[in-house]
Amino acid sequence: MAVYLVSVFLLLTQCQASPFDYPPPTNSSLAEALQIEVGEINNTSQQLLFSTPPPPGTIRRTPQTIIIGVRKGGTRALLEMLDIHPNIAVAATEVHFFDWDENYIKGIEWYRSLMPYSFENQITIEKTPGYFTSLQAPERIHSMNSSIKLLLILRDPTERVISDYTQVYYNRLENHKPVQPFEGIVIKNGALNTKYKAIQRSLYDVHMERWLKYFNLNQIHIVDGNTLIKTPLTELQKVERFLNLPPRIVSSNFYFNQTKGFFCIRSDGKERCLHESKGRPHPVVNETVLEQLYSYFREHNHRFYQMVNQSFDWH
Ligand SMILES: *[C@@H]1O[C@H](CO)[C@@H](O)[C@H](O)[C@H]1NC(C)=O
Ligand SMILES: *[C@@H]1O[C@H](CO)[C@@H](O)[C@H](O)[C@H]1NC(C)=O
Numbered sequence: 660m661a662v663y664l665v666s667v668f669l670l671l672t673q674c675q676a677s678p679f680d681y682p683p684p685t686n687s688s689l690a691e692a693l694q695i696e697v698g699e700i701n702n703t704s705q706q707l708l709f710s711t712p713p714p715p716g717t718i719r720r721t722p723q724t725i726i727i728g729v730r731k732g733g734t735r736a737l738l739e740m741l742d743i744h745p746n747i748a749v750a751a752t753e754v755h756f757f758d759w760d761e762n763y764i765k766g767i768e769w770y771r772s773l774m775p776y777s778f779e780n781q782i783t784i785e786k787t788p789g790y791f792t793s794l795q796a797p798e799r800i801h802s803m804n805s806s807i808k809l810l811l812i813l814r815d816p817t818e819r820v821i822s823d824y825t826q827v828y829y830n831r832l833e834n835h836k837p838v839q840p841f842e843g844i845v846i847k848n849g850a851l852n853t854k855y856k857a858i859q860r861s862l863y864d865v866h867m868e869r870w871l872k873y874f875n876l877n878q879i880h881i882v883d884g885n886t887l888i889k890t891p892l893t894e895l896q897k898v899e900r901f902l903n904l905p906p907r908i909v910s911s912n913f914y915f916n917q918t919k920g921f922f923c924i925r926s927d928g929k930e931r932c933l934h935e936s937k938g939r940p941h942p943v944v945n946e947t948v949l950e951q952l953y954s955y956f957r958e959h960n961h962r963f964y965q966m967v968n969q970s971f972d973w974h
């Protein structure tokens with residue numbers, strides 16, 4: 660049995676491009692299939708193991724582009740839409756390599772093992788929205804590749820806070836935990852609770868300042884999340900130009916789903932919409948509280964516009 664296992668391992672390392680590949684956190688990976696089957700390796704399970712070999716000529720590469728955030732900015736939509744492009748290969752999961760110490764210490768080969776197989780003419784992209792607000796991520800990404808191209812998708816900071824709250828609200832409901840109304844969290848003793856994490860994450864100028872210590876502005880392309888949802892094509896064409904890719908994303912790749920209220924993707928003869936948890940209805944927020952948020956972010960937004968030499972029609 661032991662000898663048999665070893666030979667399967669050898670076969671595995673031969674068929675994957677690198678001896679350093681570690682099992683990725685998806686069930687579809689060969690290596691994890693091996694772990695699941697470890698007790699009983701028979702012909703059926705062996706077929707299972709080798710049923711999805713990587714296409715010949717592909718290897719796993721560290722990303723040349725990373726979508727660094729922001730949480731609730733539309734990172735999933737952006738990644739799914741970029742995946743239409745034949746010269747882009749996207750990572751299946753949020754890797755949290757540069758923002759979580761317990762992952763970062765596993766090393767760059769662990770990181771690479773979580774990337775998709777790609778051809779030489781493809782750009783590998785991974786997205787982890789937590790990078791944008793992480794203290795260590797800019798320096799760590801810079802030390803991997805100082806000329807990397809970064810994508811940052813942002814939306815109105817107040818809207819982002821409400822969306823952040825909404826996600827936590829539904830998670831708590833699903834886990835039968837008590838929930839508080841938005842106003843109860845955002846307002847403490849009559850004043851804006853600026854310590855609230857969701858508000859902190861919307862201080863785009865504060866976070867951007869850290870990135871600009873390590874990267875030139877021309878390495879960071881900012882996608883307008885509000886525009887991406889309304890007219891995806893125009894924003895994606897800007898990304899194609901930023902990444903020096905031939906224009907391959909076209910209007911027929913999108914169709915509007917009335918039920919969902921936003922665009923779904925049609926590509927390679929398949930249609931896909933974002934997961935149910937995306938585009939959930941937001942609570943109706945007290946006008947006075949909304950005004951307090953708008954006015955708190957106003958100064959930060961202006962500072963951000965100057966920093967990036969670009970303005971947005973946020974409140
Ligand atoms: C992966 O497989 C395990 C065991 O078969 C299962 O419990 C888990 O739900 C699966 N995860 C996903 C993401 O499919
Ligand atoms: C496994 O399959 C091969 C042919 O694919 C067959 O020759 C062999 O007898 C099978 N072994 C077992 C244990 O079923």
Ligand SMILES: *[C@@H]1O[C@H](CO)[C@@H](O)[C@H](O)[C@H]1NC(C)=O
Nearest residue numbers: 696699700701702703704707
């Ligand atoms: C072979 O492995 C498959 C997959 O794990 C399992 O369903 C099947 O029962 C096994 N067959 C034998 C004869 O052990």
Ligand SMILES: *[C@@H]1O[C@H](CO)[C@@H](O)[C@H](O)[C@H]1NC(C)=O
Nearest residue numbers: 722723724804805806807808
């Ligand atoms: C670093 O990123 C740039 C821009 O995407 C890319 O052209 C280059 O190949 C990358 N370098 C390495 C070593 O991956």
Ligand SMILES: *[C@@H]1O[C@H](CO)[C@@H](O)[C@H](O)[C@H]1NC(C)=O
Nearest residue numbers: 916917918919923930931932
């Ligand atoms: C539109 O969205 C609804 C609700 O999520 C979904 O059930 C339906 O399959 C979608 N239709 C198309 C054509 O994508």
Ligand SMILES: *[C@@H]1O[C@H](CO)[C@@H](O)[C@H](O)[C@H]1NC(C)=O
Nearest residue numbers: 842846849944945946947948
């Ligand atoms: C909104 O909140 C303010 C206090 O922050 C309160 O005075 C006002 O009555 C609230 N408005 C509504 C419509 O609930």
Ligand SMILES: *[C@@H]1O[C@H](CO)[C@@H](O)[C@H](O)[C@H]1NC(C)=O
Nearest residue numbers: 876877965966967968969970
């Ligand atoms: C700022 O943006 C304008 C117009 O988009 C451009 O012409 C100018 O060169 C930019 N300045 C800097 C310092 O990047």
